[in-house]
Amino acid sequence: xxxxxxxxxxxxxxxxxxxxxxxxxxxxxxxxxxxxxxxxxxxxxxxxxxxxxxxxxxxxxxxxxxxxxxxxxxx
Amino acid sequence: xxxxxxxxxxxxxxxxxxxxxxxxxxxxxxxxxxxxxxxxxxxxxxxxxxxxxxxxxxxxxxxxxxxxxxxxxxxxxxxxxxxxxxxxxxxxxxxxxxxxxxxxxxxxxxxxxxxxxxxxxxxxxxxxxxxxxxxxxxxxxxxxxxxxxxxxxxxxxxxxxxxxxxxxxxxxxxxxxxxxxxxxxxxxxxxxxxxxxxxxxxxxxxxxxxxxxxxxx
Numbered sequence: 001x002x003x004x005x006x007x008x009x010x011x012x013x014x015x016x017x018x019x020x021x022x023x024x025x026x027x028x029x030x031x032x033x034x035x036x037x038x039x040x041x042x043x044x045x046x047x048x049x050x051x052x053x054x055x056x057x058x059x060x061x062x063x064x065x066x067x068x069x070x071x072x073x074x075x
Numbered sequence: 076x077x078x079x080x081x082x083x084x085x086x087x088x089x090x091x092x093x094x095x096x097x098x099x100x101x102x103x104x105x106x107x108x109x110x111x112x113x114x115x116x117x118x119x120x121x122x123x124x125x126x127x128x129x130x131x132x133x134x135x136x137x138x139x140x141x142x143x144x145x146x147x148x149x150x151x152x153x154x155x156x157x158x159x160x161x162x163x164x165x166x167x168x169x170x171x172x173x174x175x176x177x178x179x180x181x182x183x184x185x186x187x188x189x190x191x192x193x194x195x196x197x198x199x200x201x202x203x204x205x206x207x208x209x210x211x212x213x214x215x216x217x218x219x220x221x222x223x224x225x226x227x228x229x230x231x232x233x234x235x236x237x238x239x240x241x242x243x244x245x246x247x248x249x250x251x252x253x254x255x256x257x258x259x260x261x262x263x264x265x266x267x268x269x270x271x272x273x274x275x276x277x278x279x280x281x282x283x284x285x286x287x288x289x290x291x292x
Contacts, residue, residue, distance in 0.1 A: 043276060051189055052188075052189045053178075053179055053189050054148070054192065055133075056135040058249055061136075062248075
């Protein structure tokens with residue numbers, strides 16, 4: 001199974017959706033997660049997505065996954 | 076009955092000459108020593124004990140546990156380009172590791188390194204991060220690193236105000252994040268008089284929570 005198959009796997013999505021639902025139970029609707037996208041790989045230092053001490057560089061991640069993120073709002 | 080306490084070795088001896096015993100302002104003591112490969116399991120466990128807020132301030136986008144790949148990375152401090160220091164609460168049962176600070180040298184400029192520090196929630200506000208950073212700065216200087224910069228979330232306002240008051244340069248990083256630059260003192264400059272020392276005092280004066288530091292010339 002390739003990673004792109006994995007991220008679209010219904011079972012995996014169901015597991016993550018259950019975790020999202022559990023998190024949503026503790027916040028208001030305005031704060032809730034309604035859609036999510038599973039990235040096909042972990043964030044890495046090599047790709048500039050993490051600093052050498054493993055802090056996420058949000059701007060890099062958002063730019064790299066812009067299309068995926070935009071697709072959420074287009075749904 | 077004989078008391079065993081008088082026969083207990085000084086905790087620093089077990090790690091000498093790489094360990095320092097630091098007495099905190101409240102009289103508590105910590106042992107500051109290099110991270111060892113044998114700390115791996117404890118590192119994984121202590122991460123689980125960090126509050127979600129503390130994790131977020133340290134990693135910005137924090138996983139809920141450290142994967143084995145992340146642990147491999149965090150535990151590997153071989154060579155001159157990486158350093159990690161553990162603070163152990165030597166007077167507490169089992170001498171738990173309660174804080175961790177590290178730097179990683181920049182690939183682009185050997186005088187730069189990014190550093191970060193984390194202290195368990197229950198041990199914050201006691202000067203432990205300060206003690207770790209002070210020793211980390213010494214080790215960085217000894218390895219030719221000349222400047223550091225803190226990456227701090229803007230919501231850590233009290234910390235940023237304190238840093239500014241002590242002359243640190245604060246510039247906007249990516250959205251939500253401030254970059255704080257501090258030149259490390261020359262090795263022959265008394266640390267007490269240095270900008271670094273003043274900044275470390277500023278750290279100590281507020282919550283010793285989770286900050287990130289990046290060295291830059």
